[in-house]
Amino acid sequence: MCSDCGCGDPDVVPLEVQERILSDNDRTAAHNRAHFVEAGVLAINLMGSPGAGKTAVLEATARAAAGRLHLGAVSGDLATDNDARRLTAAGVPSASITTGSACHLDARLVHHALHDVAWRELDVFFIENVGNLVCPAVYDLGQAFNVVALSVTEGEDKPIKYPVMFRKADLVLLTKVDLLPYLGVSVAAIEDGLARVMPEPRMIQVSARTGEGIDAWLRWLEERRPPRPAAGARGHDHDHGHGHGHGHGHGHDHGHDHDHDHDHDHRREPGHHHHHHHHAGGHDHDG
């Protein structure tokens, strides 16, 4: 009750929250990231416009990496599973995430998709995002690195038109460079744009068609692979899913349905989202 005048009106309480609106997504992303780190899998969030050549680059990557790296992927797509089928045919076992009308992947969609791919056995796990230069940049998925595919046909000013996306990029793959002789596109102008939106611009020129640059891209990936877990710590046949190994001892159900909204589990774990390393470390409590 209002304590000033006794009028009987309810009090208006200002509650200072000061929290990221997407904090639930951030927590799920941290959970995904902990899984990838613990398993020694390099997770890459591959973004870019529709038609930038994301799938084609992955197909070329698979050809070049055959026998060197185990690759796998999930592909976000509004309506089809074409990309996942193309990747699987190219030797990259892939699952599809059909987002319906959603213009981006979020951490929960990725987490669900992990049940459909034997991702633990992989060296590099590609999360091929929905073709879009805006929305995907806003959502952390738990990846180690963001890679943005930008094709030479898209125009030199794409980086400064989409600064949010390119700021998040750890690497830009300039794709379809085999077309450069036919276009009036200046690679230097693209590099200048990137320097204005990326504090540490890195770009590799590739052609999925000719294979140019794919080796440099593979080297970039190999240099960033996390350490493998010690022998024995890996490959134990537990369900990757929810609830295991969070380092808390209250023994909740490990065999429960995968389709529930597990975000609630995380909320019961104070500080979990800031301490995902402890998540990995606490992995063995249930043997």
Place this chain on the structure above:
Amino acid sequence: MHEYSIVAALVDRVAREAGPRHAHVQRLAVTIGELAGVDVPLLQTAYDTFRAGTVCADAELTIRQVAAEWRCPGCDTALARGAPLRCATCGRPARLTAGDEIILERIEMEVPDV
């Protein structure tokens, strides 16, 4: 159009606070940075569309916008807008010091006397 999913997350978050208190939410204050990837008019439209029938039905949304600010981590010099993101003096890569916020700052709600 991820603004709708941001509004959904916002309304969920508010419901977690207001629900258990049986509170009547009157106002929300959020901060959106220039480089957050959120279109502010679209966020407002999405909120106005989405709030009906939720705990936010009567709650006014106040959006504070924050300009992007890049600074040198060495000498703290602010970079000119649109300039390459490298300090002209030290040569170090700049750091974004403001402008990527997507923050729920405050919920103002009427809490019934119990």
